[in-house]
Amino acid sequence: MTRKGFTLIELLIVVAIIGILASIAVPNFLNAMTRAKVARSVSDIRGLSEALEMYRLDRNAYPPIFPPTWMADRYISLTHPVAYMGSIPLDPFNKRPTDTSTGPKDGNNPTGHYDYWTRLAANGNTKGANYWRATTDFPAGKHEWILIGFGPSESWVPNLVYPAGHANAGEYIAYDMSNGLYSGGCIVRYGP
DSSP states (O other): OOOOOOOHHHHHHHHHHHHHHHHHHHHHHHHHHHHHHHHHHHHHHHHHHHHHHHHHHHHSSOOOOOSOOOHHHHTHHHHSSSOSSSSOOBOTTOSOTTOOTTSOOOTTOTTOBOEEEEHHHHTTSOOSTTTTOTTSSSOTTTOSEEEEEOOTTOOOGGGOBOOTTSTTTTSBOBOOGGGOTTOSOBEEEEEO
8 A cells, every 4th residue: 555645855845946936025125115115105105295285286385394393293384273184194214213222313203204394494584695505405586395204214304405506505405216115215305
């Protein structure tokens, strides 16, 4: 009487094949998750920028952020009393908004929202001589507001600014997937 079954060699070959397939599939799955987070960040920031512009059309100014308080408080005027947005999204790449073990984080952003600044906030709530100053994150005469997300490198933005002399001097380096999925740069949008 002969017994039917798999030999040890056959089982080892099957396990090896499964291991090879898993080693191919897992990185692709992780990259797909990162691409999805990038798409979400771009979409969230686009939605926030549209809400900022609708607010400006109604009130002839962008939402105030004075005094500079928690980041979540800066968005309150986009949800109350008029709902320009149903809810304010969180940055999927800002997983530890107050953790300083990997570098400086935004102390005003304990919940992980996208950063929102206006030129007035960057220049001390005044339209004086420094209003169009190029040494802020708002190069001379180009922008009134900025929305910033960490991006896949999860690097804090002060390390990612174009140097003086560059065409975009003073602006944050924008993330570009063509430089590599985990390349440096922030997901950033300036307006108007």
